[in-house]
Amino acid sequence: MSMTKPIALSKNAFDSTQDEIFYFSASGGNQVVKNKLTIRNNATNVVVYTNTVETFQFQQAVPSNTLTNGTYYNFYFNTYDVNNNESENSNVISFYCYTQPTVTFTNLIEGQIINNASFNCGVQYSQEQGELLDFLSINLYSTSNLLIATSGNLYSSQVPPIDFSYLFNGLENNRNYKIQSVAVSVNGMVTYSDMINFIVLYENPTLFSKLNLENKCDDGYVQVRSNIIIADGESNIEPMVYINNTMADVRFPQNYIKWNQGYQINKDFEVSIWIKPTWIYKFAEMFSSQGNGYTIKFVREIPYGETTVKDYFELSGYIGGELKVYQRSNYVDIMTTNDYVLLWIKKVGTNYTLTLDIITKGDLSYIDWGIGNSNVEYNTLTSLSWGEESYTQGTQPTLLNNDMDSIFPLTNFELYGNIYDNLDITKDTTKTISESFPTWNYKTKLNCDFNNNINGGNVNIVLSQLSGLKIKRREYGTFEWMTIYERSVSSIADLYIDIQDSYIPSGNKFQWAIVPILNGGIEGDYIIEDLDVILNGTFLSNGDNIFKLYNSVVLGQGVQNVRIGQLQPIGLEYPILIQNGKVNNYSNTLTANLYGYNFEETRRIDRNDVIKQADDFLKFVTNGKSFCITDWNGNIWIGKTNVAPTLSYNNSYGNGIITVNLSFVEQGKYNNQRDMKNNGLLNVQTN
């Protein structure tokens, strides 16, 4: 036995300011009890370091700062047995020493809050000696370190420092993420950035829409219709009277404005109403159904504990008609019709805050008899009665704040009997009272400025927020949605969607959702409807055309195509199977009779109609595009014609019926977004 020549193992570039372990392998020959590492400058081959260690391990550590960064070296090993017999030099391996590169996020710090569903992540690769980059990737993880998304390899030929950016989409609201970048230099130096934790918190806009699904089982598709519902108000005053084009005049108790669609108010809310009060009466209601909600009304009395007449408003909450909440605002001196007040209610859980704020105190000042420009008007709130006016003495109030959660969400809001300048209902309960009109934001539930309109969900605001709409679909009980339709939105007409979804198998229950996409790519709440899909017949569709085959449809012998090689080594009882690549697809033939487009209705064979249908069919299957085949068995294939189709005339019907024979091969899965896009069956960019 002798010493076999060791094999030095390759060495990626490393930072010489750190300890580094060099490895070799040795098999056969005498037991290795000692090894010597020799490192040379690769340019000159001058030995710069040599060291011998007695160890059974096939490795040796080089202390930090032994070598110099920015230098090209080579090394080899010698091994020794117990009798100090030396092996030949191992193979020689070259390597570089470089200062450890840095990979840093340029727009993200630990714990940062991202206020968006997408984040354009910036990363910089830098290396002191300018070592070139091979590739860099940015990886997004869940908090449990599960890889969620990756940029894949990003390349750059530039000299460091190099900046990269990558857009991550689909970040979920109120969720924590981790992100890390890793760079590999051309000399194999691997550098990780810090793992950064960040939080995604954004406002999830809610739009209201109706989603109607209709199973067109005889036609081979599901009709999907949708229209965004705007929270427009309605009134019994027709036409609505506006004062100075900025206020709605609903000054008598029998008059109202109400909003009952396109929004919902959840458990915590703030209500702000700017009013010119004209009537001491119930002036607002908000409820989910009759007897389940709140009423708000002005009260004028000498409150308990007070000696003079005061005005205030009270909030009463009912569940099933039973009083559960009673709250009062502050007291103010009695109001006049020229007062301008802000009514403010905040509810957080069972805590209520009610404030009546007199913004300006009105005063009638002159009477211009007979000329006509008098500003005197009948003051419905005056304390000067035509007769003797008296005020009741209030009793000691019993404030209630029982749990009202069961009545939410509230979907109706009504105003009565005053002049209204502005209304805002929001789920943002962090605000304090403000006399300024709020602007629409993602937390706004209902907002009306009464500027010649009573729209609570201004379509202009909706349009300014919306960038698009998507229709998504998934099989019932599954998690992943697939986008089947998307459109950008720039006008009110764009909010209406009417599509046919023919890429669905029969006999399965599916869910469709309309999803608002706001500026920045943020997805709003899904509006979801379910449908059991039934298809009566065999259909071929490509988004533009649907052909129904319903007579003598014969599926051939289906083949699941996989490429498996079988190699039989001499020494094995069983063969080794080799599957090259990912080939795995289905192919089959389909034969059917064409009776013409109108046969199903007329039950008569129209030869011209048959020919026309056959021509169209031929064009359909030979245009090089993919199509979807569905049948009533629940089969569905995305395929392409792979053999020239044949047409034959049926003699039994005087050559009036055409039998088509089609051979196809699978091109993808109906529930795979990428497959459907690649096949041109869905023209959507993102999931």
Added chain:
Amino acid sequence: MPTQEQYNVSKSSKIITAKIYLLNFKFQRVEELSGVVLSGSTYSISATSDIRRSCNISLIPTDSSFDISVGNKIWLDKYVQIYVQEKNVNTNEIAETNLGIYMINNPSRVYSAENNTMTIQGIDLMAKMTGLRNGNLEGMAHIIPQNSNVRNVIISTINLAGFTKYVIEECPFSVPNDIKIDVGGTIYDILKQLLDIDARYEMYFDVDGIFHYDLIPNGYNEQVMVDDDIWNNTLIEYSINTDFENVKNIIEVFGKTHDIKNYSDATISESNYLLTIASVTTLYDNIKIGFTTPSNVISEQANIKINSLASYPLKNEDGTVPILEPSTYYVAKYMENESYYLFMGEVTPYAISKDLNTNSPFYVNGTYGEARIVLSGGDYDNIYMSSLAQERADYELYLRCKIQDSVTLTCVPIYWLDVNWVIEITLPNKQGNETTEQYLIKSINTTLDINGTQTISLMKYYPLYPSL
């Protein structure tokens, strides 16, 4: 060295995918081609060629970026690096093997109603220096001065082609004569002449694009890289071709006869060989002197003294004292810097090597008798000293004094194999002895296909002649 995953998957059923990276000339990845590579691509490695690796790749152009034009994927300014990924279907482990970096050459495209494929040749990086694609020297003659350090010259030479990563061992000899590369020559021409200085060395690019100049592995004390644990699971068939014709046990090597303009018969005075040469009035570097020893020779350290010039010692390149034969025509060269005469041997460098191992079946005095071959001319003209001739003769004996068993294995592809590795295999033999023997891998050819196999050419390793 294979990783454990690579080793394991070699013995199991697997799913194979190929990944191709496009690299720029700085070896940076610029793009990845995945999912477009057709099966049927091939790659090969040959230990006996400086153009060590080559491949053919067929792929499906998926968009206009595959058009052959500047700025696109397939262009003159790209390398391709091929990886094969094997997924072990039993364990789901994935092993990735680097099959090397290649220059893209001669892409061809077939486009018809039923076909749209592109085939590119991947040629070894050496082609960047051979003139096949690049490597032609600027339009003037280049001279590498004699006595230059071979290693330094190689480093400078490959730098001309833009290669900066290398493992270049020291050559025991310096450049013997001026190397002149005429107009139209290539970088490779320089390298080839440098390589020929010592036949025991090889040059090639490894799978990472690193240029190597080092000793050709001969198997002596090399680790066995693959044994029957692999072959039992992968060997499909083998063939052996035995060559009796080329078994030689006496090798005579003749180098290039020196053209001597300065000659004299030598006489001896004390420890000096005295030469009288009218044409030599002064000594200068590399001047060659021819002389014939007298009937007796100096057995100790001798000097040479020409005319009345100073005398200098006569030494071998390694500093040892040469042993001279009487009445023999020798050549020496004056080394000005070191102030000695380099002994270059006979005027025609000559050496003989014989199989004198009594245990050898080809022992010169054994049953086989003498089988002589005389080698001269061609590459042997690069031999300029008798010591070099002796090294070459010993090397040729190593190569020729054995049964020229040429074994070809066909097996399930083992992608991590490389040439010049020692393997150990028990070739199945139902009708005879099954003995475990060692071989050196000389070439590998692999087809990337579901039924693709690997063909491995082996040279038998004879431990009787372990070392050169």
